[in-house]
Amino acid sequence: MADFFGIQSPFLDTCGIRPVSREEGRVVAEVAASGGNANSFGLAHGGLTMTLLDSCLGAAARFAEPAAENVMTVSLSVSFVGPARGRITGEGRVVRRAGELVFCEGEARAEDGSLAARAMGVFKLRLRGA
Numbered sequence: 424m425a426d427f428f429g430i431q432s433p434f435l436d437t438c439g440i441r442p443v444s445r446e447e448g449r450v451v452a453e454v455a456a457s458g459g460n461a462n463s464f465g466l467a468h469g470g471l472t473m474t475l476l477d478s479c480l481g482a483a484a485r486f487a488e489p490a491a492e493n494v495m496t497v498s499l500s501v502s503f504v505g506p507a508r509g510r511i512t513g514e515g516r517v518v519r520r521a522g523e524l525v526f527c528e529g530e531a532r533a534e535d536g537s538l539a540a541r542a543m544g545v546f547k548l549r550l551r552g553a
Contacts, residue, residue: 438474448517450482455510467507467539472531476501476542479515484525484546487517494546497524501542509534515542523548 443451454475456467477499485494515529524545531540 432478434474435478438471440475440478443512445482445486448483448487450479450486450515451512452479452482453510453512456507464506467511469501469503472503472507472511472513472540473499473501473542475511475513476515476529476531476540477544479513480527480529480542480544481515481546483515483517483529484527484544484548487520487525488548488550490550491548492551493549494525495549497545497547499542499544501540503540505533505537505539507531507533507539511539515544523550 438454440452440454443453452475454467454471456471477496480499481494481496485491511531511533513529513531515527518526518528524547527544527546529542530538533539
């Protein structure tokens with residue numbers, strides 16, 4: 424999984440977040456909403472959905488620059504617009520890069536394809552040797 428996200432993150436493993444696809448400026452991953460990561464309604468906990476989105480947007484930002492060793496989340500805004508049931512798919516896309524900052528957007532969709540959350544984030548690139 425480190426090759427996919429560009430990092431090794433035990434937290435992503437604990438959450439059960441798995442890669443789906445990656446192309447320039449776009450990353451897709453998924454997680455199953457069940458058991459220990461569900462809220463009292465049996466839906467994906469909001470923190471899980473936010474982690475999925477942070478991971479997707481951050482990975483998209485990381486791959487926006489080949490010399491990036493890592494990225495740091497500067498800001499992340501998530502709006503929950505519907506229930507996150509079953510297998511949740513997250514997508515992150517690069518909108519714009521300005522120097523060491525990368526602006527991204529994305530969404531999380533429930534297993535039935537309905538929109539569960541939208542996100543906007545800003546990430547700071549950490550370049551190799553810097």
